[in-house]
Ligand SMILES: Nc1ncnc2c1ncn2[C@@H]1O[C@H](COP(=O)(O)OP(=O)(O)OP(=O)(O)O)[C@@H](O)[C@H]1O
């Protein structure tokens with residue numbers, strides 16, 4: 001590719017990305033200042049471009065500017081939280097990475113990339129404020145948090161009952177719990193039951209999803225902030241302080257940034273926290289329940305969780321089996337949800353037809369109990385008021401009969417080509433069988449030409 005074309009592509013990228021980019025040449029003159037940076041700093045591009053940095057940003061020097069520091073000393077700065085006022089006096093929060101570009105030992109340029117997190121910081125403040133308003137357990141009792149206990153957890157499959165027995169034991173102490181289960185298997189249900197039926201039931205239960213916010217905001221949310229600290233202009237208690245004496249559910253712990261995991265580990269080992277920007281150590285006593293919807297061995301292998309943190313959290317491990325591994329419970333759940341939505345939608349359905357039951361039992365439920373609940377809810381809502389049986393056509397929308405193919409499992413040691421050929425052969429054999437071995441009809445069903453089908457029949461040596 002020609003250098004000119006390459007340059008055009010880079011210019012397009014700079015024009016469209018959300019991150020602000022500011023580049024100085026070796027003499028400290030601005031050579032790149034993209035639109036996002038201009039929006040962020042509320043500076044016109046032509047106020048900055050081709051001008052010496054020091055002339056435009058008069059109050060910055062090589063001690064307080066990361067760009068000038070990189071230029072003068074060759075020092076990079078990674079993920080620096082910055083809070084500043086733009087020229088309209090609005091507080092802007094960014095996360096900046098600044099580094100020199102070095103060729104043959106010479107700095108030829110310095111680059112600053114700034115991510116605007118003002119909106120997210122504001123949102124995290126709102127979350128904290130709302131959480132503070134909900135307040136302690138007394139207030140929470142009457143407010144929006146839906147509280148579950150073990151009576152709400154249904155299931156008689158042996159593998160599931162074993163997990164629930166362990167969870168009940170866990171509620172008798174305050175040890176950390178690590179819950180692994182696919183989406184919709186009831187992790188939240190179990191975590192809440194451990195709290196609300198356990199020795200901490202009169203204290204606060206708070207759940208926080210670790211995937212919901214970037215690391216620096218999550219840190220402020222968990223540990224609180226102090227005036228002058230990065231995340232907030234005000235002093236505010238974090239979730240650890242709010243949940244003191246109670247339980248903190250850290251959902252999707254595998255999405256927590258690695259550096260923050262180290263801080264969390266320190267808190268769990270030392271039992272005190274320090275607010276972001278603060279100097280005081282605040283003792284805390286919080287039970288941690290962490291969840292992951294990916295298996296522990298996978299998140300360990302892929303370094304999504306620190307080993308030391310995992311072992312610290314994994315005092316009690318609860319592995320919730322997916323619904324497809326406890327098929328004994330499928331019809332029980334189906335009936336239970338049927339009654340629930342009969343009441344909700346004012347229907348009078350009394351049973352599920354044998355055929356529909358078979359479909360429900362055959363299905364593999366990637367969304368687990370939550371998905372089954374949705375399937376039944378939808379089927380009930382589709383039924384007419386005078387129907388007393390749910391039958392297969394109430395479920396058509398969900399394609400319960402699709403053949404579940406676990407590709408990795410099926411593929412075994414063969415490569416993809418061999419695997420696909422095998423699959424194609426099977427599909428053709430099925431089509432022939434289903435169409436009375438009539439090649440024309442089978443070709444129509446497969447939506448391919450008759451000749452193509454004949455060719456494939458020959459290729460695979462299909463006999464019929
Ligand atoms: N054993 C169960 N008994 C009754 N209801 C259940 C059971 N398991 C799950 N559910 C229902 O399934 C839904 C999903 O449960 P929950 O929110 O606890 O799942 P989760 O594992 O936390 O999922 P995600 O990973 O998506 O957050 C809830 O509506 C819950 O009521």
Ligand SMILES: [Mg+2]
Nearest residue numbers: 184187188251
């Ligand atoms: Mg959940």
